Amino acid sequence: MPILSNLSEKIQQVFKKLKGKGKLTEKDIEAALREIRLALLEADVNYKVVKEFISKIKNKAMGHEVLESLTPAQQVIKIVNDELTELMGGSQSKIELADSPPTVIMLVGLQGSGKTTTAGKLALHMKKSGYRPILVAADVYRPAAVKQLHVVGEKSGVPVFDMGTEVSPVEIAQKGIKHAKASGFDIVLIDTAGRLHIDKELMDELVRIKDAVLPNEILLVVDAMTGQDAVNVAEAFYRELNITGVILSKLDGDARGGAALSVKAVTGCPIKYVGVGEKLDALEPFHPERMASRILGMGDVLTLIEKAQQAFDQDKAKELERKIKQRSFDLEDFLEQLKEFRNMGPLEEIFEMIPGMNKFKNLQLDEKELIKAEAIIQSMTKEERANPEIINSSRKRRIAMGSGTTVQDVNRLLKQFSQVQMMINRMGAFSGKKKGRKMKLPNWGFPPFI
Amino acid sequence: MPEIIGKLKNRLSKTRDALFGGLKSLVGGRKLDEELFEEIEDVLIQGDLGINTVLELMEFVRKEVKAKGINNSDEVLSLIKQKIEDILKENCEPLKLISGQLNVIMVVGVNGVGKTTSIAKLANKFKKDGKRVLLGAADTFRAAAIEQLEEWAGRLGIEVIKQQEGSDPAAVAFDALKAAQSRKADVLIIDTAGRLQTKKNLMEEIKKIKRVISREMSGAPHEVLLVLDATTGQNAISQAKLFNEALELTGIILTKLDGTAKGGIIVPIVNELGIPVKFIGVGEGIEDLYEFDPAKFSEALFDAEGGMN
Numbered sequence: 001m002p003i004l005s006n007l008s009e010k011i012q013q014v015f016k017k018l019k020g021k022g023k024l025t026e027k028d029i030e031a032a033l034r035e036i037r038l039a040l041l042e043a044d045v046n047y048k049v050v051k052e053f054i055s056k057i058k059n060k061a062m063g064h065e066v067l068e069s070l071t072p073a074q075q076v077i078k079i080v081n082d083e084l085t086e087l088m089g090g091s092q093s094k095i096e097l098a099d100s101p102p103t104v105i106m107l108v109g110l111q112g113s114g115k116t117t118t119a120g121k122l123a124l125h126m127k128k129s130g131y132r133p134i135l136v137a138a139d140v141y142r143p144a145a146v147k148q149l150h151v152v153g154e155k156s157g158v159p160v161f162d163m164g165t166e167v168s169p170v171e172i173a174q175k176g177i178k179h180a181k182a183s184g185f186d187i188v189l190i191d192t193a194g195r196l197h198i199d200k201e202l203m204d205e206l207v208r209i210k211d212a213v214l215p216n217e218i219l220l221v222v223d224a225m226t227g228q229d230a231v232n233v234a235e236a237f238y239r240e241l242n243i244t245g246v247i248l249s250k251l252d253g254d255a256r257g258g259a260a261l262s263v264k265a266v267t268g269c270p271i272k273y274v275g276v277g278e279k280l281d282a283l284e285p286f287h288p289e290r291m292a293s294r295i296l297g298m299g300d301v302l303t304l305i306e307k308a309q310q311a312f313d314q315d316k317a318k319e320l321e322r323k324i325k326q327r328s329f330d331l332e333d334f335l336e337q338l339k340e341f342r343n344m345g346p347l348e349e350i351f352e353m354i355p356g357m358n359k360f361k362n363l364q365l366d367e368k369e370l371i372k373a374e375a376i377i378q379s380m381t382k383e384e385r386a387n388p389e390i391i392n393s394s395r396k397r398r399i400a401m402g403s404g405t406t407v408q409d410v411n412r413l414l415k416q417f418s419q420v421q422m423m424i425n426r427m428g429a430f431s432g433k434k435k436g437r438k439m440k441l442p443n444w445g446f447p448p449f450i
Numbered sequence: 451m452p453e454i455i456g457k458l459k460n461r462l463s464k465t466r467d468a469l470f471g472g473l474k475s476l477v478g479g480r481k482l483d484e485e486l487f488e489e490i491e492d493v494l495i496q497g498d499l500g501i502n503t504v505l506e507l508m509e510f511v512r513k514e515v516k517a518k519g520i521n522n523s524d525e526v527l528s529l530i531k532q533k534i535e536d537i538l539k540e541n542c543e544p545l546k547l548i549s550g551q552l553n554v555i556m557v558v559g560v561n562g563v564g565k566t567t568s569i570a571k572l573a574n575k576f577k578k579d580g581k582r583v584l585l586g587a588a589d590t591f592r593a594a595a596i597e598q599l600e601e602w603a604g605r606l607g608i609e610v611i612k613q614q615e616g617s618d619p620a621a622v623a624f625d626a627l628k629a630a631q632s633r634k635a636d637v638l639i640i641d642t643a644g645r646l647q648t649k650k651n652l653m654e655e656i657k658k659i660k661r662v663i664s665r666e667m668s669g670a671p672h673e674v675l676l677v678l679d680a681t682t683g684q685n686a687i688s689q690a691k692l693f694n695e696a697l698e699l700t701g702i703i704l705t706k707l708d709g710t711a712k713g714g715i716i717v718p719i720v721n722e723l724g725i726p727v728k729f730i731g732v733g734e735g736i737e738d739l740y741e742f743d744p745a746k747f748s749e750a751l752f753d754a755e756g757g758m759n
Contacts, residue, residue, distance in 0.1 A: 042501050044683030047492050111706070111734075112562025112679060116593075141734075143601035144594040151593030151615075196709045223562065227498040227683025229711035250561065253646035258683065278561075 007257070008295045010039035011080075015296070018073040029061050029076065036080070044258030046231045049087070049265045057083055081292050087261055088288035093245060093270035098216045101186035104177060106213075108206055108241065109221035110233060111194030114249035116145065118221050118275055119191040120152030121283035122247075125273075126187050127158055134185040136176030137162035138169040138209065139193035149191055156280050159185075169193070169205060173213045190215070197236035206241055218243045219272065222259055224251040230259035231266050238267040249275040252282070331385040334417050335377040338370055375403040376413050388414060473752065477523040482515060486523065490530075497714035497751065500684050503721050507533060531752050534717055538744035542726045545673060545701060545741075547581065547637060552630055554638045554663055554670040558656060558697065559677035560689055561644030564705040566595065568677050568731055569639050570602035571739035572703075577606060581636040586626025587612035588619040588659060591643040599641055605736070609633075619643065619655065620662045627666050640671070647692035657696050673700045675728065680706045680713035690719045701728035704742070708732045712751055 014035045021028060033054050040050045057079055060066070066075045097103045105122070107115045119135055126133040135153050137160055139145035146162050153160035161176040173190050180188045192209065195202035210218065220243045222230060237243050246263050251274045264271060271286040377385065379402030384391050391399070396410045403410075473493050480486050487508055494504045507530060514520065514529055547553045555572070559565050566589070573583045585603055587610050589595040596612050603610045611626035623640050630638035642659060645652035663670050674697045678686050693699055704713050707730050716727055727742040 038501055041495050042684055044498075044685070047496050110681065110709070112564060114562055142598070144597035147597050148592070148594035155593075198710060223679075223681070225560070225679075225682050225685040227681060227686075227711065227715060228496050229498070229681045229709065230683075232710045233681070250646070253560070253648050253685065253688075 007039055007043040010042070011036060011296060014039070015073065015077055018076060021073065024067055024072040024076070026062060026067070029058070029067075032076070033058055033061075040258065040261070043261075044227050044230070046228060046258070046262035046266065049231075049262045052265075053083060053087060077296065081296055084261075084292040084295060085289045087265055088291055089264045089270040089286075090288055092285060092287045093272050094285070095272065096216050096244065102177065102180045102188045103186065103217070104188045104190065104213055104215040105217045105219060106173075106190045106192060106206075106209065106215040107219055107221055107247075108192050108237060108243070109194060110196065110223075111142075113194065113221045113223045114275060115139075115194060115221045116148050116152060116191055117278075117280075118247055118249055118273075118283070119149065119189050120156050120158070121275060121280050122273070123153065123158040123187075123189055124156035124280050125283050126189075127156065131187045132185045133158050133187035133189055134176070134180050134183075135160045136173060136180075136188060136190045138172045138176075138190050140165040140167070140169055140172070141193040145191075145193065152280070170208050170212050173209050177213055197233045197240075203236075203240045210241055217245060219245050219247050220263075220269070221247045221249055222263060224248050224257045224259060224274075225253065226259045231262050234263045234267045234269070238269060243267070243269055245269050245272040247271070247273045247275065248286070252276045252278075329421055331377050331380065331388055331417060332382075334420065335374060335385070338374055338377075372403070372405055372409060373413050373416075376400075376405055376410055379403040388417060473527060477527060480523050482521060482523055482526065487512065490526070494530075494714075497712065498683055498686075499714045500687065500718040503718040506721070527752070531748055534751065535744050535748040537717055537721045538727070538747060540720060540726070541724060542720075542742065542744055545728045547576070548672065549636075552635055552638060552667070552670075553672045554627065554630070554640065554667065555673040555675060556640045556642065556660060556663070556671040556697070557675050557677060557703075558642050558693055558699075559644060560646050561592075563644065563677045563679040563682075564731060565589075565644060565677045566598050566602065566641055567734065568703050568705055568729070568739065569599070569641050570606065571731065571736055572729070573603070573608055573637075573639055574606055574736045575739060576637045577608065582634070583608050583637045583639065584626065584630045584633065584635040585610045586623055586630075586638060586640040588622040588626070589641050589643040590615055590617050590619050590622060595641070595643065602736075620659045623659045624662050624666060627663055627670070631667070647689050653692070653696045660697055674698065675701050675703050676725070677703045677705055678713075678715070678719075680704055680715070681709060681711040682715055684715070684718075686715040687719055687722065690723050690725055694723060694725060699725050701726050703727075703729045703731060703739075705731035708738070713747075714751065716747075 014032050018024065018028065018032055036057075037050055037054050040053070041047060045053075060079045060083075061076050066072055066079070069075050095103070095105065107119050107122075109115050116139070123133045123135055135149055135158055137146045137149045139149070146165060150160050150162070161172075161179050163172045163175065169192060176190065177188050190209070190213070192206060193202070195206070197203065218241050220234060220237050222234065226233070234246070246267075246269050248257065248259065248271055251257055263269065271288075274284050274286050276282045276284055376399060379399045380391070384395065384399075391410075391414065393407075396407050400407045400410050473490065476489060476493065477486060491504055491508055494507065495501065499507070510533055511526060511529055515526065520526065520529075557565050557569050557572075569585065573585060576583050585599060585608055587596045587599050589599070590613065593615070596610075596615060600610050600612070611622065611629045613622050613625065619642060626638055626640060640659070640663075642656055643652075645656065647653065660671060660674065676690060676693050676699050678689065682689070690699070690702070702716070702719070702725055704716055704727055707713055713730070719725060720727065730740050730742050730747075732738045732740065
């Protein structure tokens, strides 16, 4: 289920209606804004934030330049896009690093918002970015929280500092940082216990931790499914702790994520990351402008390219480029491509990022088909993979048996491969012919099963 | 334990405003016009009641106002309050155990709503009623979930049936059921891993858990309870809908009502899906679980002093 899909769908419908009209009257805009208002409210955006947002757009959209321009609908969409981006923070906000390490990051939030998992994800993210992070277990209240952090730490390959549950969280935080300094860790992530924003005693405890360790960042973890209450929570944590940023968790469900749009508006704190899955690598930096495009159905090509770059092996990509030029793309390469394509993450998420592709949102993208294709190719001999034309019916039967599929499945795969091969050969011819204007090869560009 | 609850209540009471407490001052003595209706709409939306239910409610109000010639704005409030109570009362019945046999209760929900804590509270409640309780640790996915359940069980003196982390949850449920039958337990509560309702494979997995239980004991599971976090917004409707489609829920446990969220989301859920609320959770203490009372709940939505517990 694509991110923020419900909101996205509704707003796109509104835009579609607008685009259908050549000229726009004030009434048309009023009607469109009313629908956007409802869509936002339904997406749990705080109602005060919605009011302000709508009135801003109204002010800009009702002007003569918009109404009398040749493409009024486009102008309105642009205004909504700009305002939406602004509402979510304008531009990307990164983690503030300490001048002299270690950088101390404190994670706070309500119970069940996903702090411990997020701590693990952030630790892994930092580690992948070349830092040496350490996790500090300062949740001494929830049963088995320390154990959970250890498991998460082990999975992400990041060490965990703990002192059991009999020591005060303030002392644990202090000693944790001391330990980090002594052992050369440059990022300290403190996992604190979940607490209610109106629980005076426990909020005071956070203030004591803050005063004792002077963190560079205090990040509030907010569940993307939170309703109108998100604003109360964020305001309270901001008031008590001066939080420096927000991580939005669980954005991978059909959460409408309205919290994302309100929290920034009421606290002024930027959203720094979003959690988009249960696996530890499912954490993405938050880009307001890209999220706005996604909501408005304009796709998010930048994130897609980054994902592709991460998932694909550069050397293999070069090798592929060479093969394409020599027109020697075979089933072995096809298999490699399938694997790398799957590395990029769930198909639905990928398609959501391609402009225009969310029309196909309801298409059932069956990852199993990809797995099946892999199995079929893996059941072929090396010779068969290099020369698919030798695959006769008895070979097909053997391959089907070996891969647990049917001969029809094998046939289908071979047909798809030959289409891809044809396409690739054309690309090879193209990139060979035109000098100077080299075509950049989108080596992720052929999902074979859609 | 009681003094802890007292403490908690004190700590929370100051900030415990009623969700719609503001409505009173809003409508007080005002003329009944569209402007007022729209403002009431805003407040109801702010309470997570959701667009559809709010529009429905307001349509009802407008009709009543016209039909009965109401011109007192306070009456409008009691009209709304009564309507919400009526919605919540629909097929609302307390959870009843069948005596003289094993009762299997499956507890499900998305991540972080408080399933394990709610199970501990439920177990405590049944144990206090003199029942023999057993727990099944079928959350084999989340790190340290089994330990968390065991820790609670240890405090309560209740046995947990478990396997390794990562093992098949349906197999754990099967083991737990067999153990409960042979130990002649009255209640078996099965903890399951949190899962987003949109993850097809995980929803298939939980259906399988239910299938395994029904196959081994006819009539089981006797209850399938969905745990909902009161701070959740409109997504809770999707949670209730999809879990209900997969498992035929018998009730809801609404947790975390001790925060500033008042769980208004329950109104559209009961209204649109007809799944009754069975319990509410109001704190981290083992005793902080109460049977749901529609009258008190809607009262609490409107009055700060209205007792939820």
